[in-house]
Amino acid sequence: MIRYFSLFAALTVIALSLPVQRTFAEDEEFVLNGKAEDGEKVYKQFCVTCHGEKGKGDGIGAAALDPKPADLSNPDFINNLSDAHIYKVVKEGGPAVGKSMFMAPWGGILNDQQIRDVAAYVKTLQNLE
Numbered sequence: 001m002i003r004y005f006s007l008f009a010a011l012t013v014i015a016l017s018l019p020v021q022r023t024f025a026e027d028e029e030f031v032l033n034g035k036a037e038d039g040e041k042v043y044k045q046f047c048v049t050c051h052g053e054k055g056k057g058d059g060i061g062a063a064a065l066d067p068k069p070a071d072l073s074n075p076d077f078i079n080n081l082s083d084a085h086i087y088k089v090v091k092e093g094g095p096a097v098g099k100s101m102f103m104a105p106w107g108g109i110l111n112d113q114q115i116r117d118v119a120a121y122v123k124t125l126q127n128l129e
């Protein structure tokens, strides 16, 4: 009986620690590998409507949105998102990270490199004048 219990306990510990370690490792190992210069074009074509020229969330499409698009130029906001998170939300859309569905998934429109490039670009919006 005790033997079964410790086996069960050991399996539970393993089962509980696996998913946590996996997400942690994914975030740690993720390399964005994006070129912000190329991402700027993508951003101006696909993201400005909602996020605005400088990322402030004041694009023409933003007025009707609730919640409003995030202020991507705010360092306190964007620097708190990991590269893996930004990549995921751009590729899979808001709901994939528990955010609004008005942040659409771009994975069907942009190729993988374009997603990486635009993710790199949004991280530079905080440096715009």
Ligand code: HEC
Pocket: 042, 043, 046, 047, 048, 049, 050, 051, 061, 065, 067, 068, 069, 070, 072, 081, 086, 089, 090, 094, 097, 098, 099, 100, 101, 102, 103, 104, 106, 118, 119, 122
């Ligand atoms: C139709 C309007 C719309 C367009 C177009 C759009 N977004 Fe968004 N985006 C949103 C909204 C709304 C949010 C805020 C979601 C929330 O806070 O629930 C958001 C949030 C984000 C966030 C923050 C995610 C987070 O976890 O808080 C990033 C990064 C982002 N968008 C990048 C992009 C990029 C890059 C593009 C262009 C490829 C883009 N968005 C195009 C509406 C849009």
